[in-house]
Amino acid sequence: MRRPWSLNVKIEKMRLPTLRLPGRRNDREVPADAVVGIARLDRRTKRLASRINPGEIAIINHMDIDRVAGDSLVAAEVAAVINAKPSISGRYPNLGPEVLVKAGIAVVDDVGEEIFDAVREGALIRIEDGVVYADDEEVARGRRYDAESVAQAMLDAREGLSVQLEAFAANTMEYLKRERELLLDGVGIPDVDTDFAGRHCLIVVRGYDYKEDLEVLRPYIREFKPVLVGVDGGADALVEAGYTPDMIVGDMDSASDDVLKCGAEVVVHAYADGRAPGLPRVERLGVAAKTFPAAATSEDIAMLMADEKGATMIVAVGTHATLVEFLDKGRAGMASTFLTRLRVGGKLVDAKGVSRLYKQNVPVSAMLLLVLSAIAAMAAAIGASTVGLTFLEIVADWWDGLIFQIQRLFS
Incomplete structure (x- = not known):
């Protein structure tokens, strides 16, 4: 407004x-x-x-x-x-x-x-x-x-899609040649303090429909308590939703200062040659950080890290999944996302769009039926117990006395 x-x-x-x-x-x-x-x-x-x-x-x-x-x-x-x-x-x-x-x-x-x-x-x-x-x-x-x-x-x-598809395929092969050790063997993934082993991991990217999908996942988060990983601005999205991220991964160009200082472990995405433009900002805030050099995108290295460190399931919110979305990022580096999804596909559950697939709406009739059922159950429990019968007798005597007083008042 x-x-x-x-x-x-x-x-x-x-x-x-x-x-x-x-x-x-x-x-x-x-x-x-x-x-x-x-x-x-x-x-x-x-x-x-x-x-x-x-x-x-x-x-x-x-x-x-x-x-x-x-x-x-x-x-x-x-x-x-x-x-x-x-x-x-x-x-x-x-x-x-x-x-x-x-x-x-x-x-x-x-x-x-x-x-x-x-x-x-x-x-x-x-x-x-x-x-x-x-x-x-x-x-x-x-x-x-x-x-x-x-x-x-x-x-x-749309007529240019064929050319872009050929370029995308070429970039994918080039990335595979450069980063095969990272993709296949996890070489280069830093040692982190966050414990992923045997747990679910929720990776949040500030992408398409992330707010709606994060809201729908509240029961899942409450029940499974996954490791919460925010990718750049995705960390702010987690905080805005009422959660504290366990880890923040990315270039550090869109995560806010307050969120970076929230106590989460910080992993700065660096270029393949080791340069990390986002590291000086993190250090100025007095936050300890590790670096992860890779030609992949930040959301990719978050998935690779969770997979390598033993997460049993990776739930992704706001990430990129389709060819048009890859191209819509407008950079050749999105080829890494395609290969990363092949690498972690057995564990990956893409929650993007789940808010449009299912919305839990409880009808009024169901709520009324639930209330009536609860009242009936309480009445049955009271009637079946000795204490309940005594209570009902007291209520009956009180009601008879009330009726008698009313009749005297008008007689």
Whole structure:
């Protein structure tokens, strides 16, 4: 819900063809579908989504906006998204722009990276069609998407799937050659203090439908008490759901400082050459951490670690399971996810989408029947015992006395 005192303004479509903004230098008429708001800039969409306020305009530099990025911007309630790069390049049908447009968020596409120099952080800007204005001066121009143009772009992008599939297969073989010792023998997996042996492990990634699926899994978590592993922002997702992660794995670019200091064991994902960009941040927080050098993704090394350390079952929430999802991540490294799932497939249970498969709804009639059954059982127990019979006699005497007093009152 947007704060009523916010200075950000989103001008919705109205019946009137045009409107005027007060205080304009030339008081020029502005189209009714124009969008006005405070600009927030960041070349990393994930980082921007965590700090932008409702009603503000996000300026990003994101080739092929994926669904996770789109969902994060929708959750932030942005008024519009201005992308310096093509939001749909045509390589494959990425899902992010469709998510944004369906949410009613204006998307201006491929305006060029010069916008990061032309617009300052916190400036009030205006979008008219595909043109971006700051102080009444045009600073960028691009294509404004609507539902029809997004659908057409997605249709055209499907023609590029065959090329991407060939590239994906080639990347998979290359990764297998580089990381065969890790995949087959677990070479390189660090020694950790968290005990996985003989236990279930729940790995949470801040991916598709993770909130809903995590909510549905509450009875499972309560009963089996699995090892809770948060992958980057997945650790925050666990804390938001009321849990404390046992381990945090990832690049440490989206887990919050408070969560990193919650007491969980921290494993920093490093590049294959040993460089770990996220390690200095963890060390600045005074948190001890181990590193895991691998060319795989963070969710992959979490699964490999749980498998190698003896987890009997791995339950994955928010992870990537389909070809479109692999491609939607927009990087060749997703080939590792395909091979990792083959490696741990015997233990892996993918909980993604379980909230849509099953929702526990208790009908009112069933609740009423349960209450009546409980009352009947209590009555039967009371009637079958000596103490119960004595209690019933006392109640009967009290009732007779009450009726007698009432009759005397009206006689």
